[in-house]
Every structure is written in structure tokens, then in C-alpha cells.
Amino acid sequence: MPRTLDPELRRALAARIRYYNEMGIYDFYRQPLSDRSGEGPISVDEAEIAISINQPESGEEMNPRKAAAVAMPVATEGDENIFEVIALKPEQSVSDPVKALKMIREDLGDCTRCVLHKQGRKQIVFGVGDPKAELMFVGEGPGADEDEKGEPFVGRAGQLLNNMIKAMGIEREQVYIANIVKCRPPGNRTPERDECATCSPFLMRQIAAIKPKVVVALGAVAAKTLLAMNASMMQLRGRFYDFRPAGVRSNNPDWDGCKLAVTYHPAFLLRDPRQKGEAWKDLQMVMKELGMKAPAKGAE
Numbered sequence: 001m002p003r004t005l006d007p008e009l010r011r012a013l014a015a016r017i018r019y020y021n022e023m024g025i026y027d028f029y030r031q032p033l034s035d036r037s038g039e040g041p042i043s044v045d046e047a048e049i050a051i052s053i054n055q056p057e058s059g060e061e062m063n064p065r066k067a068a069a070v071a072m073p074v075a076t077e078g079d080e081n082i083f084e085v086i087a088l089k090p091e092q093s094v095s096d097p098v099k100a101l102k103m104i105r106e107d108l109g110d111c112t113r114c115v116l117h118k119q120g121r122k123q124i125v126f127g128v129g130d131p132k133a134e135l136m137f138v139g140e141g142p143g144a145d146e147d148e149k150g151e152p153f154v155g156r157a158g159q160l161l162n163n164m165i166k167a168m169g170i171e172r173e174q175v176y177i178a179n180i181v182k183c184r185p186p187g188n189r190t191p192e193r194d195e196c197a198t199c200s201p202f203l204m205r206q207i208a209a210i211k212p213k214v215v216v217a218l219g220a221v222a223a224k225t226l227l228a229m230n231a232s233m234m235q236l237r238g239r240f241y242d243f244r245p246a247g248v249r250s251n252n253p254d255w256d257g258c259k260l261a262v263t264y265h266p267a268f269l270l271r272d273p274r275q276k277g278e279a280w281k282d283l284q285m286v287m288k289e290l291g292m293k294a295p296a297k298g299a300e
């Protein structure tokens, strides 16, 4: 017999999960309710214990496989999946990624969800590129040039990213580029963890709408936020991760997530050009995955 939750309990749980989402907690994992010891109707607290919050402690390193596994809770057979109901976003009813991205942008609105909205941003920098791109680049946040133009990666670091993309044998217009936070942190500081947690669900929705084959995280902030793990760049680079955008489902059942690779942020490469060769190795790994022919020369 399929098990259904009492509507009252369901509403209470939905409210509790929304509350966690507002605090920046999006990843949960489920324990079978059959493990419960008590008799009688399930209480909200009991059900909440069964849906445990999965937040790594500060400094704790989360296993990448675990991060991928918790990124999209999966219903067990015959069991009601409250997450699917809660995570259903407006764009999930449309299959066209152009329309889906437009709906996500509309939902974002003139966002005031985190403090970055009142710390001098000129505009929200949503993302740019091919809505059907096979390859996505995700950076940290807009800088002054990006804030001015409303487009990610248009300053010096953007120029280098363009060169990196060109070196792969493709054009900037063929990929999609976005950031973890969509508003410029003052003085180009690193976005705070809570700012990343508040803004990144919109990026997750963008990824689910675009359905790329590979996401490249540019720098540690992007990598740590997307993978929900705390590790050094040295530990993060050099391999692929199975990635599913946290908290959302793609409207295409054939898209079950993608590969994610980590490389250096172009701004870091401008400061330390000796690492360009390492970044090029990362991009070659991505090209191989995408079946792209490696040009003879790397990024300048």
C-alpha cells in the first residue's frame, strides 16, 4: 500500500522545510519511517527526524558521492516524496530552456533576499549564453565591470575566460556563464557562505533548465558551493564529480544531472599565470568528456 502523509502533517512539514530553505539549508536525506519505534500517527517532529538535515559542520569535508546523493532526494517505492512537491518550481512545467530561464529571472525579480542587494550593486547579473549549452562555467560573483554591464565575466578575468573558451575550439556564445551570487560583493570581497546559500538555488534552477553535460566550477567558492563540500583546490581539481543541482529537478526525465569539473578562477590565473597550464589540463579533461577535438595550443 502506498503510504501517504496526513494533509495536516504534510502542510506542517512543508512549512518546516521552507523555513530551513530560508535559512539556506537545502540538502536533506531521508530515513525510512519504518525505522520509527512508536505506534500511532506520525508527529511533525518524528517526521522531521526522519528527514534529517544534511549540513556539513564548518571545516568538515563531505564525501563527493554523498554530496551528489543528497543533492536530489529520491522517493522510495510506494512512499510519498514531499520534496518533489516542495521543489516544484514554475519553470518545471515548460520544456523550452529559454522560457524556463525567463521564468527563473522573473521569479528572482528585483531580489532583496540577501544583504548584497543593499551593498552597492547596480544590477543583478543573472547569466549569459546559450540556454541549450552543453558546457556551463560558474564563477564566484560579479565584479565592477560585470555589475556595470549586467553580464558575467566581462572584465579582465572575462577576457581570459574568453581565451580559455576559444582555446577549447568554441565561442563564448556556445556556453552558458553564471555566478554563485548574482550581485557584486562590495570591494570584490568573497561572498559569505550565507549569501552563497541564499543565491545559489537560482543558479541550481538555471542549471536544471539548461541541462548541460558538463559544469566547470571556476575557483574554490563555486566548487565548494556547488558540491557542498569543503576541500582545497588541490583536492578538488583533476577529476569529475557526478552533479545534480540541489533542491530542483529537471523537467526532462532523461537528464539525470551532469559531470562537474573544478578549475582555477581566471582572476586567480591573472595573478598567478604559472597555473595556466594546470587550468588547461582541466579544460582538456572537459573537452575529452564532451568529445571535443583538442586544439594544438592552450589558453594564453
Ligand code: SF4
Pocket: 108, 111, 112, 113, 114, 115, 116, 117, 124, 181, 182, 183, 195, 198, 199
Ligand atoms: S546576491 Fe542573489 S540572493 Fe543576494 S540579493 Fe543578489 S540576487 Fe538576491
